[in-house]
Amino acid sequence: MNIMTPPAPIRWQPKPALAAPAPGSPVWVRPGVIKAMTRGLIGRCPCCGRGALFTGWLRQAAHCTHCRAPLAAARADDAPPYVVIFVVAHLVIGTQVMADTWLNLSVIAEAAIFLPLTLALCLGLLRPVKGATIGLIIQLGIVGDTVVQP
Numbered sequence: 001m002n003i004m005t006p007p008a009p010i011r012w013q014p015k016p017a018l019a020a021p022a023p024g025s026p027v028w029v030r031p032g033v034i035k036a037m038t039r040g041l042i043g044r045c046p047c048c049g050r051g052a053l054f055t056g057w058l059r060q061a062a063h064c065t066h067c068r069a070p071l072a073a074a075r076a077d078d079a080p081p082y083v084v085i086f087v088v089a090h091l092v093i094g095t096q097v098m099a100d101t102w103l104n105l106s107v108i109a110e111a112a113i114f115l116p117l118t119l120a121l122c123l124g125l126l127r128p129v130k131g132a133t134i135g136l137i138i139q140l141g142i143v144g145d146t147v148v149q150p
Helices: 033-041 079-102 107-140
Strands: none
Touching: 033 107, 079 107
């Protein structure tokens, strides 16, 4: 009978603390949660509120033109589409169920109403939600290896 011994457990090693910034190098101050998310929601830099957060429809700026905060280091990834899908689905499906209950619309009429509504809501909400998510990420300090000050 061949009895194998289990391997030794692997312990997680935390990332070493970041070194103090060099003299003269910028250190970005994190604003409060509401302020950072509101600034991101309107498309401004979450740190200073003056520079632009986006260079295109959804393309993040590499850094803030005013305070040089590393905006590209705050990656929103898949969170904004999930939030938008959650919100839009509840709004559109709830509205469609109410319309179906109160009105006698054909399937073509419902499609003509609710498909463009869904598209408009998704496209309209995606950029502000991404900005607010980036603001939250910067406020939480989850920006890669960049030094962020509380």
